[in-house]
Amino acid sequence: MAALPSPDDASATVMRPHVRRATASDLDAVAAVLAPYVARTAVTFDEEPPTDADWRGRLAEADARGLPFLVAELDGEVVGYAYAAPWRPKAAYRHTVEDTIYLAPAAQGRGVGTRLLSALLDACTVAGVRQVIAVVADDPAAAGSVPLHRRLGFEVTGVLRDVGRKHGRDVSTMLMQRTLH
Secondary structure, eight states: OOOOOOTTOTTSOOOOOEEEEOOGGGHHHHHHHHHHHHHHOSSSOOSSOOOHHHHHHHHHHHHHHTOOEEEEEETTEEEEEEEEEESSSSGGGTTEEEEEEEEOGGGTTTTHHHHHHHHHHHHHHHTTOOEEEEEEESSGGGTTHHHHHHHTTOEEEEEEEEEEEETTEEEEEEEEEEEOO
């Protein structure tokens, strides 16, 4: 008879991430996911962590526009988030959004990003979005973002060279795009 795996055994049952709409009570956990990226990487061009008011505003804007703001949980703990925001402010861009997705380091490589981004794209389709743009910074901490987006049908559409400056260096971004319908 085979031994049962111990609770500490990494090969034991892998929890499937639970993805749901974010609520105001999730925003502290969302902020905690982003904070290390702000402090130590150029993955985000935020130079200071967003304030509580900033997060409340992002959630309220997504809700007001009918756009998704989602969180992913493992074992009841928020380990990632993703949301869609308008790509540009002019009315002609109203069916195009930019996606944002971040995972806690412990959640990486566990299928959380794929499940979260897939759910975001499904919710964008329901919201009438036609184009989704991903802006991926040229930073080692973003290494998983390009393959994640490619897996879900995004294509590289351009590179913006040295458009940001963070931690004393110029940072380029890659633009990726996916058509939803």
